[in-house]
Amino acid sequence: MSAVLLPILFPLAGMGWALLTCSRPRVSLAGAMGAIAVAGAACVYVALVDHAGEQELLLPLSWPLPLAQACVRVDGLSAWFLLVIGALSVPVAVYSWGYMQAPGERQGVPAYAALLCLLVLALILVVLAADVVLFLVAWELMSLSAFFLVGRDDRRREVRTGAWTYLVATHLGTGLAVLPMFAVLAARSHSTQFSDFGAALASAEPSVAVGVCALAVVGFGTKAGFVPFHVWLPEAHPVAPSPVSALMSGVVIKTGIYGILRTLSWLPALPAGLGVVLLLLAIVTGVFGILHALGQRQLKRLLAYSSIENVGIILLGIAAGVLGRATNQPMLEALGYAGALLHVLNHAVFKGLLFLSAGAVIHATGTGDMERLGGMARTHPWDAAWFLVAAAAICAVPPLNGFLSEFLLFKALLVGSTALTPALSAASAAGIAALAIMGGLALSTFTKAFGTVYLGTPRFDTREAHATPMSMGRGMALLSLACVALGLLAPAIAPNLARAVQVILPDALPASGVVSDATGTLARPAGMFLFVLFIVAALFRFRAACGGRGAAVDRQPTWGCGFAEPTSRMQYSGGSFVDKLALSFRHVVPRRRQVVPPAGYFPNAGRMESATPDRLLTSVFAPLFAGVARACERCRPLQVGRVQMYLLYLVGTLLLVFAAESWYAPYSAEQVAARAASGRQVSTPAHEVRTTEGESNR
Amino acid sequence: MNTQMIVDSVLVLVILLDLAMLAVSRLATCIRLFALQSLLLALLPLAATTGRGEIPGLHEITVAAGALGLKVILLPRILLRIIRTGEIHQEIEPFIGFTASVLVGAGLVIGSFAVTRGLPLPVDRISDFLPPVSAATILVGLLILISRVKAVTQVVGFLVMENGIYLFGLLLLEQTPLLVELGILLDLFVGVFIMAIVVYHIRREFDHMDTHLLDTLKEA
Numbered sequence: 018m019s020a021v022l023l024p025i026l027f028p029l030a031g032m033g034w035a036l037l038t039c040s041r042p043r044v045s046l047a048g049a050m051g052a053i054a055v056a057g058a059a060c061v062y063v064a065l066v067d068h069a070g071e072q073e074l075l076l077p078l079s080w081p082l083p084l085a086q087a088c089v090r091v092d093g094l095s096a097w098f099l100l101v102i103g104a105l106s107v108p109v110a111v112y113s114w115g116y117m118q119a120p121g122e123r124q125g126v127p128a129y130a131a132l133l134c135l136l137v138l139a140l141i142l143v144v145l146a147a148d149v150v151l152f153l154v155a156w157e158l159m160s161l162s163a164f165f166l167v168g169r170d171d172r173r174r175e176v177r178t179g180a181w182t183y184l185v186a187t188h189l190g191t192g193l194a195v196l197p198m199f200a201v202l203a204a205r206s207h208s209t210q211f212s213d214f215g216a217a218l219a220s221a222e223p224s225v226a227v228g229v230c231a232l233a234v235v236g237f238g239t240k241a242g243f244v245p246f247h248v249w250l251p252e253a254h255p256v257a258p259s260p261v262s263a264l265m266s267g268v269v270i271k272t273g274i275y276g277i278l279r280t281l282s283w284l285p286a287l288p289a290g291l292g293v294v295l296l297l298l299a300i301v302t303g304v305f306g307i308l309h310a311l312g313q314r315q316l317k318r319l320l321a322y323s324s325i326e327n328v329g330i331i332l333l334g335i336a337a338g339v340l341g342r343a344t345n346q347p348m349l350e351a352l353g354y355a356g357a358l359l360h361v362l363n364h365a366v367f368k369g370l371l372f373l374s375a376g377a378v379i380h381a382t383g384t385g386d387m388e389r390l391g392g393m394a395r396t397h398p399w400d401a402a403w404f405l406v407a408a409a410a411i412c413a414v415p416p417l418n419g420f421l422s423e424f425l426l427f428k429a430l431l432v433g434s435t436a437l438t439p440a441l442s443a444a445s446a447a448g449i450a451a452l453a454i455m456g457g458l459a460l461s462t463f464t465k466a467f468g469t470v471y472l473g474t475p476r477f478d479t480r481e482a483h484a485t486p487m488s489m490g491r492g493m494a495l496l497s498l499a500c501v502a503l504g505l506l507a508p509a510i511a512p513n514l515a516r517a518v519q520v521i522l523p524d525a526l527p528a529s530g531v532v533s534d535a536t537g538t539l540a541r542p543a544g545m546f547l548f549v550l551f552i553v554a555a556l557f558r559f560r561a562a563c564g565g566r567g568a569a570v571d572r573q574p575t576w577g578c579g580f581a582e583p584t585s586r587m588q589y590s591g592g593s594f595v596d597k598l599a600l601s602f603r604h605v606v607p608r609r610r611q612v613v614p615p616a617g618y619f620p621n622a623g624r625m626e627s628a629t630p631d632r633l634l635t636s637v638f639a640p641l642f643a644g645v646a647r648a649c650e651r652c653r654p655l656q657v658g659r660v661q662m663y664l665l666y667l668v669g670t671l672l673l674v675f676a677a678e679s680w681y682a683p684y685s686a687e688q689v690a691a692r693a694a695s696g697r698q699v700s701t702p703a704h705e706v707r708t709t710e711g712e713s714n715r
Numbered sequence: 716m717n718t719q720m721i722v723d724s725v726l727v728l729v730i731l732l733d734l735a736m737l738a739v740s741r742l743a744t745c746i747r748l749f750a751l752q753s754l755l756l757a758l759l760p761l762a763a764t765t766g767r768g769e770i771p772g773l774h775e776i777t778v779a780a781g782a783l784g785l786k787v788i789l790l791p792r793i794l795l796r797i798i799r800t801g802e803i804h805q806e807i808e809p810f811i812g813f814t815a816s817v818l819v820g821a822g823l824v825i826g827s828f829a830v831t832r833g834l835p836l837p838v839d840r841i842s843d844f845l846p847p848v849s850a851a852t853i854l855v856g857l858l859i860l861i862s863r864v865k866a867v868t869q870v871v872g873f874l875v876m877e878n879g880i881y882l883f884g885l886l887l888l889e890q891t892p893l894l895v896e897l898g899i900l901l902d903l904f905v906g907v908f909i910m911a912i913v914v915y916h917i918r919r920e921f922d923h924m925d926t927h928l929l930d931t932l933k934e935a
Contacts, residue, residue: 660869661810661860661861661862661863661864662861664857664860664861665861668854668857668858668861672854675830676830679830
């Protein structure tokens with residue numbers, strides 16, 4: 018048996034176990050989470066060890082789906098995303114064990130366990146599928162299981178809204194763009210196998226290639242969360258249970274990136290203009306995401322907007338890759354894709370950790386509202402440490418993993434801005450500037466998040482705070498370890514990265530050398546990290562040898578400012594911390610601000626409110642969907658409730674189809690004859706053609 | 716008078732029966748007209764093969780016997796019995812009046828003649844009328860389903876529609892396996908059987924057999 022089957026079989030078994038033992042929630046949860054953890058480990062094994070030797074592994078499952086046979090393939094790109102899935106699902110499974118035993122989460126634990134297994138299974142199948150039908154089945158399974166997981170706490174209104182928003186968004190993207198894209202591909206190649214698409218599109222006209230790419234960016238981008246298709250992210254991520262948010266943000270939205278990369282691997286060189294458009298889309302997505310994240314008050318909403326920013330960063334890499342392909346700059350191409358892929362992995366790890374930490378905060382205090390938190394570094398020091406690691410990683414602070422992928426992207430864009438024509442160089446330089454701005458804003462966003470939640474004095478009742486269960490801590494520790502390890506040991510997975518990039522690049526390119534050069538650049542910063550760490554450790558040792566730090570003079574509350582009786586309300590709030598910065602970007606992202614200053618000589622009450630509403634949501638999508646709802650409401654009289662009327666609708670539709678058929682007549686005798694004649698290049702008498710048609714009807 | 720003419724006149728008769736079913740208001744007459752139509756159709760495959768100078772094979776005989784037993788004898792008896800026990804004799808106030816439905820039916824017949832000409836169909840069919848007549852019968856069956864109120868008439872509409880499908884199946888009689896034909900007949904029997912039971916229960920529960928009073932099931 019091939020090891021590839023393990024990641025598929027274990028979630029299935031876990032799901033069966035969870036359903037069979039549903040009368041005993043703890044047993045059910047334990048079995049299912051164990052299965053997910055084993056499946057995750059198997060994913061990592063397949064990606065790193067089993068797959069390391071061979072380039073490609075094809076496994077036809079003898080399961081004839083309608084229209085196609087299910088087929089599973091592991092190539093470099095799938096293996097890379099398997100690694101991402103495995104790296105996140107193991108800690109999530111460990112974390113879920115503790116999280117689901119919290120008092121508020123006791124309801125429907127077996128259902129949660131089974132659905133989480135289903136989600137992991139669907140994720141694995143999405144990246145492994147080698148034909149359209151299996152891919153779409155897995156894609157839908159993923160959407161639906163994620164929908165049910167998001168809507169777990171369905172008694173709350175905002176949970177229902179978030180879940181439905183997600184479902185509608187993902188189905189609009191799938192139905193309006195992903196399906197048509199695959200239809201075009203299948204029609205061009207007369208096959209549903211992924212392996213046939215590349216050859217069929219190799220000589221496609223530029224318009225077809227651009228069209229397919231645009232459909233992929235819209236369809237998969239809805240899943241990934243590109244602006245303006247991002248609206249479901251800040252609605253769905255905050256309301257989901259935290260382990261699910263971690264998986265959603267870490268892996269589910271990355272399947273959109275996977276889809277785009279997979280599509281790009283089939284396409285010939287695209288025009289440079291498309292690369293510039295993608296670059297602009299990436300800049301807009303990233304800057305929009307991080308500017309909104311800056312102004313958020315709910316911790317998980319902030320993280321959701323930050324996911325949008327990171328997807329923008331990943332798209333920046335993809336855009337650099339497309340530009341490189343268009344202008345025949347292999348180095349730019351390899352660096353861009355490598356940076357994007359590495360950022361996919363890194364973002365899964367640190368954003369997963371951030372969401373798990375947010376879950377721990379909510380578990381401890383019962384709220385994710387940052388303005389009601391504070392000082393948790395004293396009550397929950399380990400949680401604070403894990404959050405700090407993740408926040409530092411997402412801000413690309415060396416020596417953590419986030420730095421490496423942004424390093425690759427900066428390098429790619431620098432190559433782009435020196436080696437291209439002036440116009441394209443300018444675009445590339447704009448990418449550098451945007452990446453730098455995003456980095457700076459991310460730093461202040463996460464400084465705010467960490468500072469408001471963990472530092473200062475508590476704004477909540479510390480006596481009612483719960484301790485974090487051990488398994489939750491273990492899950493977060495695993496991810497923190499991954500953040501550090503990926504930073505320091507990235508060169509070890511550089512060959513895997515190179516193989517993944519190789520899949521996206523066309524065979525025609527003398528790529529292998531370039532790709533390994535590109536991924537090899539990881540060794541330099543990683544080595545530098547080790548050196549710097551060594552020096553820092555030596556300095557600490559030196560300082561300890563010199564007698565260490567002196568005794569503390571006095572302990573005062575943070576932001577005490579010398580008051581005799583400071584209260585927690587006197588400290589910096591999250592909003593006030595970022596207010597100036599958010600205001601300075603108010604022309605880009607409007608900030609709503611209402612100030613009622615204290616008035617008079619003996620002022621007592623004043624008010625100030627500030628928020629960063631998502632204008633795209635409130636003034637574009639909300640009215641649009643309200644209009645759709647009104648239009649649907651108008652169709653209501655069609656529902657008369659009479660059998661005869663419904664039959665009339667059926668017959669009317671049938672007659673319309675019939676009329677259209679007889680007008681368009683693709684199967685009429687003349688048309689069939691004409692097609693047969695043009696196909697065979699010989700003129701065939703009509704009656705003979707009709708005979709063959711009759712025979713083929715048999 | 717050769718066989719071709721016989722087959723053609725039978726098909727014309729089938730259309731006339733379609734229109735007659737649209738025109739009558741008495742349920743019993745309607746059911747008898749349907750039985751007559753079914754009888755004509757059941758004999759059609761036999762006539763076609765003998766017309767070609769062949770002896771009807773097992774396939775044709777089985778299909779004809781099945782149609783005869785089921786659609787000419789069994790189903791009409793069930794329906795007539797329902798009428799007797801339910802004491803429902805007339806179709807009153809249909810959604811589309813009798814004259815109007817005959818006119819619409821005539822339009823449908825013309826339309827089917829116009830449309831089916833373009834279809835590529837297997838050669839050596841028994842009559843050129845076959846495709847348009849089968850389409851017309853299907854559409855008339857649908858028209859009965861749509862325009863009539865009484866549940867029994869609905870069943871008749873369904874059966875007429877099936878007659879049209881059966882006619883279309885005659886086109887492919889050589890190619891369709893016997894099992895499929897028998898399966899269709901079995902489906903038909905089970906369908907009507909269930910409908911009869913349902914109609915009986917509608918009457919027992921509501922003391923009438925009007926389907927248009929069932930619309931309270933609709934979502935508010």
